[in-house]
Amino acid sequence: MALLQISEPGQATKPHERKLAAGIDLGTTNSLVASVRSGQASILPDVNGEELLPSIVHYSADADIKVGSAAKKYKITDPLNTISSVKRYMGRSLDDIKSKESSLHYDFVEIDSAVPRIQTIAGAVSAIEVSANILSVLKERAQLTLGDELVGVVITVPAYFDDAQRQATKDAGKLAGLNVLRLLNEPTAAAVAYGLDKGSDGVIAVYDLGGGTFDISILRVTKGVFEVLATAGDTALGGDDFDHAITEWVKEQLELSVNNDKSLNNQIISAACQAKQQLTTEQIATINIEHSGKTLTLNIDRDQFNSLIDPLIKKTLMPCRRALRDADVELEDVTAVVMVGGSTRVLRVRDKVGEHFKQDPMVDINPDTVVAIGAAIQADVLVGNKSEDDLLLLDIVPLSLGLETMGNLVEKIIPRNTTIPVARAQEFTTYKDGQTAMSMHVVQGERELVSDCRSLGRFSLKGIPPLVAGSARIRVTFEVDADGLLHVSAREETTGVESGIEVKPSYGLTDTEIEKMLIDSMEHAEEDVAARMLHEQQVEANRVIEALAAALEDDGNMLSVEERQLIDIAAENLVAVVTGTDNRAIKNAMQELDKVAEVFVSRRMDSNIRKAMAGHNVDEFET
Amino acid sequence: MSSAKSGLTQNHFELFSLNVSFDIDSKQLSDNFRALQQAVHPDRFANASDQERRISVQRAAQINEAHQVLKSPQRRARYIIELQGVVFDDQANPVMEPMFLMQQMELREGLSDVKSKPDPEAALDKILSDLKVSRSEVISKLSAQLSEPENADLDQASQLMHELQFLDKLQSESELIEEELMDNL
Numbered sequence: 001m002a003l004l005q006i007s008e009p010g011q012a013t014k015p016h017e018r019k020l021a022a023g024i025d026l027g028t029t030n031s032l033v034a035s036v037r038s039g040q041a042s043i044l045p046d047v048n049g050e051e052l053l054p055s056i057v058h059y060s061a062d063a064d065i066k067v068g069s070a071a072k073k074y075k076i077t078d079p080l081n082t083i084s085s086v087k088r089y090m091g092r093s094l095d096d097i098k099s100k101e102s103s104l105h106y107d108f109v110e111i112d113s114a115v116p117r118i119q120t121i122a123g124a125v126s127a128i129e130v131s132a133n134i135l136s137v138l139k140e141r142a143q144l145t146l147g148d149e150l151v152g153v154v155i156t157v158p159a160y161f162d163d164a165q166r167q168a169t170k171d172a173g174k175l176a177g178l179n180v181l182r183l184l185n186e187p188t189a190a191a192v193a194y195g196l197d198k199g200s201d202g203v204i205a206v207y208d209l210g211g212g213t214f215d216i217s218i219l220r221v222t223k224g225v226f227e228v229l230a231t232a233g234d235t236a237l238g239g240d241d242f243d244h245a246i247t248e249w250v251k252e253q254l255e256l257s258v259n260n261d262k263s264l265n266n267q268i269i270s271a272a273c274q275a276k277q278q279l280t281t282e283q284i285a286t287i288n289i290e291h292s293g294k295t296l297t298l299n300i301d302r303d304q305f306n307s308l309i310d311p312l313i314k315k316t317l318m319p320c321r322r323a324l325r326d327a328d329v330e331l332e333d334v335t336a337v338v339m340v341g342g343s344t345r346v347l348r349v350r351d352k353v354g355e356h357f358k359q360d361p362m363v364d365i366n367p368d369t370v371v372a373i374g375a376a377i378q379a380d381v382l383v384g385n386k387s388e389d390d391l392l393l394l395d396i397v398p399l400s401l402g403l404e405t406m407g408n409l410v411e412k413i414i415p416r417n418t419t420i421p422v423a424r425a426q427e428f429t430t431y432k433d434g435q436t437a438m439s440m441h442v443v444q445g446e447r448e449l450v451s452d453c454r455s456l457g458r459f460s461l462k463g464i465p466p467l468v469a470g471s472a473r474i475r476v477t478f479e480v481d482a483d484g485l486l487h488v489s490a491r492e493e494t495t496g497v498e499s500g501i502e503v504k505p506s507y508g509l510t511d512t513e514i515e516k517m518l519i520d521s522m523e524h525a526e527e528d529v530a531a532r533m534l535h536e537q538q539v540e541a542n543r544v545i546e547a548l549a550a551a552l553e554d555d556g557n558m559l560s561v562e563e564r565q566l567i568d569i570a571a572e573n574l575v576a577v578v579t580g581t582d583n584r585a586i587k588n589a590m591q592e593l594d595k596v597a598e599v600f601v602s603r604r605m606d607s608n609i610r611k612a613m614a615g616h617n618v619d620e621f622e623t
Numbered sequence: 624m625s626s627a628k629s630g631l632t633q634n635h636f637e638l639f640s641l642n643v644s645f646d647i648d649s650k651q652l653s654d655n656f657r658a659l660q661q662a663v664h665p666d667r668f669a670n671a672s673d674q675e676r677r678i679s680v681q682r683a684a685q686i687n688e689a690h691q692v693l694k695s696p697q698r699r700a701r702y703i704i705e706l707q708g709v710v711f712d713d714q715a716n717p718v719m720e721p722m723f724l725m726q727q728m729e730l731r732e733g734l735s736d737v738k739s740k741p742d743p744e745a746a747l748d749k750i751l752s753d754l755k756v757s758r759s760e761v762i763s764k765l766s767a768q769l770s771e772p773e774n775a776d777l778d779q780a781s782q783l784m785h786e787l788q789f790l791d792k793l794q795s796e797s798e799l800i801e802e803e804l805m806d807n808l
Contacts, residue, residue, distance in 0.1 A: 383670065420687070421683050612661065613639075
């Protein structure tokens with residue numbers, strides 16, 4: 001068996017043993033990758049020194065895929081094959097996309113999959129694949145800069161992303177060949193980037209206003225642990241709405257009727273956006289519009305601008321109040337307000353948020369890079385480059401998860417703002433005599449009616465014994481892991497019939513689809529995939545063997561002689577096959593080992609719990 | 624409820640090294656919660672075997688569940704009542720005190736008028752803060768009943784639990800209105 005190097009708890013790994021990890025901000029407009037080097041987190045630029053990678057992908061007939069600035073120039077000449085802002089389509093059905101977007105920029109097609117695709121000259125691509133193309137470029141960039149393979153990455157998502165959107169993001173990572181250690185909420189990442197775990201304990205409000213979305217998160221930080229207490233937001237509110245407000249005002253002032261003149265409309269929007277940016281430094285901005293051979297000029301000052309956007313800023317304050325209430329925190333308890341997202345550059349936003357929270361918000365770190373920096377710090381901790389009592393991030397479910405019940409109503413199983421991971425079960429029964437199947441519809445959202453919530457998936461439990469209505473006992477379990485991803489299972493209690501479902505969101509890719517895409521992406525498809533799978537299996541098996549050896553050395557005394565013997569035999573069996581090429585044999589040996597080692601792993605975990613509570617026992621003090 | 628799969632046999636109070644009582648030291652609760660999560664959270668096992676990760680997720684979920692129960696006065700009260708072997712009946716139709724009912728009706732009327740008020744947000748805020756006051760009144764009565772569970776009048780405590788349920792219902796109705804207001808702003 002391999003020689004083991006066991007580092008003392010609390011001791012960081014030696015520099016040459018540092019594992020490479022990166023944090024990725026997969027943004028709507030721009031994406032970034034950052035990493036911790038020599039104890040400092042920084043953005044990894046491309047060879048030209050550019051930090052921001054525009055989230056744009058261009059597809060061409062010769063299968064050449066361009067990403068970032070290289071793709072940007074095709075936006076005007078080849079708009080249908082140049083995909084931007086793809087984050088807006090992640091985890092969305094075509095109906096969703098149609099209802100949210102005023103006009104569709106791309107040719108969406110529905111093929112025999114739940115995931116809508118965009119028709120390009122290189123074939124139909126899903127939002128997940130487009131995102132994977134962006135991630136691949138960032139991965140290359142990181143590996144080139146850092147000089148070796150990445151062990152793992154942390155990818156950030158908006159706090160308000162629902163299950164389908166999170167699942168899509170994780171699938172994109174998988175497709176790009178990344179080991180996604182964790183999906184991290186953007187506001188949490190920002191709080192980490194500001195190093196708020198290092199200062200004094202307190203309550204932090206993270207106000208995140210992007211181009212098209214808003215969310216507010218309330219976090220409590222105590223001795224390096226960030227606990228997200230509540231999150232609230234609006235997925236259809238952002239800086240784009242500021243541009244829209246100015247655009248409407250300009251049209252009104254200049255008495256322009258745009259009708260179907262798309263180019264005139266685009267001209268006004270971009271002028272509006274420019275004016276907005278100018279007003280962060282100037283008192284007044286000038287808008288010039290070319291129309292019917294004339295140049296129309298209009299001035300907008302800060303007061304005018306402020307009065308246009310004030311109602312929009314006010315709209316963000318209601319979720320702020322709700323989040324504080326959900327967090328059970330008084331406004332006076334908030335010790336820091338962190339601003340994230342490009343739209344927090346608008347001075348009026350800073351003023352109004354400061355006024356609301358009665359303090360100056362923190363704006364020192366560039367709002368474009370703050371999230372990636374935080375993700376890099378977390379990734380560094382997760383791969384094990386930091387000592388054990390470091391940073392811990394406890395996230396929550398942003399939107400309630402539930403099931404559809406009779407009459408189009410939602411029964412909430414896991415309420416919003418529940419700390420994850422979480423497992424909750426609830427019993428349901430049949431409503432007809434002799435009913436042998438039951439279909440379930442999983443939804444996410446706060447509203448009462450199913451139709452107002454987001455549909456995540458449907459599945460059915462079959463083989464229920466035919467009984468009188470109301471006597472079958474169907475236990476439905478919702479489990480949300482540390483990434484915020486949901487797994488649902490159902491079981492009929494009297495007979496033990498189980499429905500073997502892993503609920504994938506309705507708008508997600510199936511495992512078969514992902515596998516197929518992986519195959520398609522490789523040149524010598526099948527052999528490559530088989531080789532990759534074998535390699536992955538071997539890596540996992542070796543990890544199990546090493547971890548087990550270390551665990552046995554530390555805690556072998558937790559086992560009886562018989563238990564130890566069973567584990568030793570199973571471990572030897574795995575060692576015997578691990579270097580071979582029989583994927584199945586390795587898998588089977590691992591399953592065998594898992595089975596006999598379960599009791600050991602559980603006992604160790606419970607011993608961790610006891611150790612953590614040692615010295616915390618009130619009874620000991622009192623008796 | 625989620626403990627079926629695992630070896631954790633302690634009750635929630637024991638898990639957190641707390642005495643079984645409604646009055647708990649909230650600082651100790653959160654300190655111990657963090658210590659427990661530091662020990663078992665899946666992020667601590669990011670590089671461990673799948674099996675270790677799975678068990679860590681289970682334990683972390685149990686600790687979260689216990690924490691949620693102990694943190695919420697209402698769920699804590701219910702849990703204490705149930706630990707005394709009394710099954711609390713959600714569906715029961717209790718006789719409520721007239722004073723309490725009057726208060727409820729006023730709040731409810733206020734709620735139904737919210738949307739027609741000139742400043743619906745402010746009106747809703749007022750109701751939510753009134754609800755908070757009512758809640759803390761009931762909770763302090765509960766605390767008096769359940770600080771020593773073995774000597775508690777469990778019928779009285781259950782009655783107070785029903786009052787909290789009433790308030791909860793109003794709270795969620797208010798939040799539905801808030802949700803609509805947010806959508807329609």
